[in-house]
Amino acid sequence: MSNTIKPLIKVCGMRQPDNIRAVAQLPIDYMGFIFYPKSSRYVDMKRVRTGLMPDLADADMSHATDASQMRHIDRVGVFVDATVQDIITHVVAFKLDAVQLHGSESPTFIRNLRSTIVPDIRPELKIFKAMSIASADDIARCAQYDGLVDMFVFDTKCKGYGGSGMQFDWSLLDNYQGTVPFLLSGGIGPDDAERIKAVSHKRFAGVDLNSKFETEPALKDVRLLEEFIGRITPYSR
Structure with missing residues (x-):
């Protein structure tokens, strides 16, 4: 990335409506909502009692994430080995702009997902693929998704699916030769501004x-986010 280009900022794991509204005032590009039931940041849905219609997003959450509240921010739904139908239900209910696949989703699954949602349901939907990184072999696995996804999210390999709070060895990024851009994830904290600027x-x-x-x-600390974003955007070396 050129040192004069603003890096994209994604804030993930959002759930509290008031916190969503506050973070939405920051100069970020993506806001992530985790739809993986085993996550401590899981966003549940309001059940339709009849069971005859798809689940609906909680009304307060829907208001917090509507277009008037998030004019400049894309909504990203995070899923782990979910079914196509489950992803579609959330795309519609939360008006998602992107889905982030954080499990073992195959290239065939991604092709089917895209062909099902685009263009009839959400024509502009973007697909992110999270990759758990601990070695050069993990970087090499990206090749099978090249041209199928719009963005990689390079996260730290751990026993679960993200959320370890740990960083992988960023020197492994030198092994990535693909064409798909990536977001750097995994344990990035307030003290990492200079390291980010060095990438x-x-x-x-x-x-x-x-x-x-x-x-x-x-529940995000808005002040910490604002200070960190201010240190890396725009940045120069």
């Missing part, structure tokens, strides 16, 4: 911020 990979698009900016799971 020079041509496919580096921005950062994904989560647990290191929280006072509790799914």
Whole structure:
């Protein structure tokens, strides 16, 4: 990334409506909502009692994330090995602009998902693929998704699916030769501004911020986020 280009900022793991509204006032590009039931940041849905219609997003959450509240921010739904139908239900209910696949989703699954949603349901939907990184072999696995996804999210490999609060060895990024841009994730915190500014990979698009900016799971410290974003955008070396 050129040192004069603003890195993209994604703040993930949002759930509290008032906190969503506050973070939405910051100069960020993506806001992530986790739809993985085992996550401590899981966003549930309001059940339709008849069981005859798809679940609906909670009314307060829907208001907090509507277009008037988030004019400049894309809504990203995070899923782990969910079914196509489950993803579609959330795309419609939350008016998602992107889905982030954080499990073992295959290239065939991604092709089917895109062909089902685009163009009839959400024509402009973007697909992100999270990759758990601990070695050069993990970077090499990206090749199977090249040209199928719009963005990679490079996260730290751990026993679960993200949320470890730990960083992987960023020197491994030198092994990535693909064409898809990536967001750098995994344990990025308030003290990492200078390290972010030092990342020079041509496919580096921005950062994904989560647990290191929280006072509790799914509740972000807006002041910490604002200060950190101010230190890296715009930046120069």
